[in-house]
Amino acid sequence: MSIYVEFSNGPVEHSSITRNLTNNAHGAQNMFFGAVRTVNLGRNVTKIDYDLFAPLAKKVITEICEESIKQVGENADVAVIHAYNTVKIGELSIGIGVSTPHRAESYDACRYIIEEIKMRAPIWKKEYYEDGETEWVQGHALCQHNHRETA
Amino acid sequence: MAKVTIRLFGAFRNYISDESVSLEIEETTTAREVRKSLENYFIKNAQNFDSKIIEESMLATDNAVLNLDDKIPVGETLAILPPVCGG
Numbered sequence: 457m458s459i460y461v462e463f464s465n466g467p468v469e470h471s472s473i474t475r476n477l478t479n480n481a482h483g484a485q486n487m488f489f490g491a492v493r494t495v496n497l498g499r500n501v502t503k504i505d506y507d508l509f510a511p512l513a514k515k516v517i518t519e520i521c522e523e524s525i526k527q528v529g530e531n532a533d534v535a536v537i538h539a540y541n542t543v544k545i546g547e548l549s550i551g552i553g554v555s556t557p558h559r560a561e562s563y564d565a566c567r568y569i570i571e572e573i574k575m576r577a578p579i580w581k582k583e584y585y586e587d588g589e590t591e592w593v594q595g596h597a598l599c600q601h602n603h604r605e606t607a
Numbered sequence: 608m609a610k611v612t613i614r615l616f617g618a619f620r621n622y623i624s625d626e627s628v629s630l631e632i633e634e635t636t637t638a639r640e641v642r643k644s645l646e647n648y649f650i651k652n653a654q655n656f657d658s659k660i661i662e663e664s665m666l667a668t669d670n671a672v673l674n675l676d677d678k679i680p681v682g683e684t685l686a687i688l689p690p691v692c693g694g
Contacts, residue, residue: 490694507616508693509686511669538693550694570694578667578686579693580617592618595692597663598672 459521460535461514467547468537474553476535482555486562488570490550492543496593500586506540506549509578513538520572524554527568528561536569538579549581609634611679613645614686618660622653632679638666639675645687664689 460476470489477485492504521534535553543549552569556562573579574596581593614627630644646661666673667686679685 506693507620509614509616509667509688512667512671512686512688513693515670574692574694576691577693578616578688578691580689581692582617592621592689593692595617595690597690598665598667598688 457525457530458533459518459525461517461521462537463508463510463513464537464539465541466539467543468539468549468551470548470551472537473535473551477533477553477555479533479555482531482533482557482562484557484559484562485553485555486559486566487554488550488552488566489548490570491548492545494545496583499583501545502584502586503542503544504549504584505542505582506538507580507582508538508540510540513578516577517569517573520569520576523572524565524568528556528565532556532561532565534565534569536573538573538577540579608632609681611641612684613641613666614684616686617689617691619664619687619689622649622656627684634681636679637675638673638677638679641666641679641685642675642687660689661687 517536525532533555537551539549552566554562554565582590583593584590608631610629611632612627612629628648646658649656665688667688668683
């Protein structure tokens with residue numbers, strides 16, 4: 457098993473995920489990419505600034521990856537890259553890649569990782585709108601032990 | 608008394624331009640008490656401060672989110688983390 461977690465100053469590149477999945481014993485590679493879209497809650501978005509608390513974010517995302525690998529039977533490789541600072545419309549804010557011997561496990565692990573990152577990773581986004589206004593997006597309140605039990 | 612530095616993230620950046628805030632605290636202070644001191648700091652120093660954000664936020668070190676009843680680790684820089692929305 458291998459876990460690669462990194463942060464990108466600006467948008468994530470597709471290739472930065474795929475080049476970190478190199479296990480030839482794995483016949484499945486499942487990817488998730490999150491992109492900045494034009495409209496959120498009825499407002500026209502022009503870009504998003506991402507803010508993150510890097511040391512804790514890296515630790516939390518690594519823990520999430522470890523949980524996902526444990527859930528699918530240990531034989532998985534994971535790469536996660538999250539953007540910080542400015543990401544424009546159509547650009548990627550996050551990339552997640554999971555490789556496993558067969559496809560079902562890679563789907564499951566990839567879904568788990570993105571859902572948990574949204575709930576637990578200390579990352580915030582500030583949306584910029586066409587009308588010139590800005591707003592920090594509402595999120596999920598943290599607590600000390602807010603991860604799902606994986607045993 | 609000891610000085611604790613608290614880094615600011617997310618919506619806390621709306622209220623002051625500094626990257627962090629320094630507070631004088633008792634060395635046996637809990638995270639709950641520091642959070643209250645931080646709320647008082649913002650009420651005094653920031654315009655239109657909404658205390659709801661403090662109630663929804665947690666203090667953390669570089670390695671862990673602190674429980675509200677945890678003693679503050681002396682000498683460590685802390686962070687105040689509002690509700691998160693990565694991805």
